[in-house]
Amino acid sequence: MNLTTMKRLLAGIVVFTAVQTAVGQDLIAKQAPIDRKLQAADSVAMVLMLEVEDEIDNLYKSWDNSSTHCYSRADVPDSLEIDLRGFSMPTTSRKVTSGFGYRPRFRRMHKGIDVKVQTGDTIYAAFDGKVRIVRYERRGYGKYVVLRHENGLETIYAHLSKYLCDVNEDVKAGQPIGLGGNTGRSFGSHLHFETRVMGEAINPAFLFDFANQDVTGDTYMFRKQKADTYFTGPGTKNNVASAGKRYYKVRKGDSLSRISSRTGTSVAQLCKINRITKKTTLRPGQLLRF
16 A cells, blocks of 8 residues: 555545544434433423322321311312332222212212221321221221321221231331221221322222222322312202202213212212113223213
């Protein structure tokens, strides 16, 4: 290789290197706004997450081991997004024997759901949290446990035969906290399970699908109910009609009894409001008033 050829080769390498450097710089320059946008998006997500955590941290201003229902309704937030990820089903049982809603027989609200369990069956913490109440109530819950969770919920597990946790103990989702039983005001062994935000009862079926052993979604948006939302009995001012129109979207495999359990409305009321009968075939996607 002569001197002229070597000079041309070196010149070519220099030009190629310069071009590659320029192209690289252009790519970096073009990528920079995208990186800034991603960083901005991450920052917004982080701020929103911190705001949610602050909201939950500020929700409960006290820690009371003496009273189960110790909250003022005036302090209940208008809305709260509840994270349902990291859950555990309270029991492996899939059979709901009594839904959330008004009970004509007892003339009072049933502010939880009853799940069939046998005495001695293990009951689990639904989410990470801390034990606030461990107590016996002869004419009510029987042996029961109240947990406060990091997502803003409090859950109640009643009619237990035995406690497997202590007051002020930190618990993890899926940790055994008691054994199923038939204590207190109970007519057969079962788990009475409640979900609440600052004492405000939420139908557990809106959060937990016991038949499929799953939650209903990643999150649930809690909204404070008006005083007349719950059906409190025939002939009273606080009836379901005065609470406004609410709708349930029929899912594949749904039955009227299952929808009744989920909405806290009797099958008879569902039929009357929607002008259907118990033999009506339900279609997935169909909207039913309740």
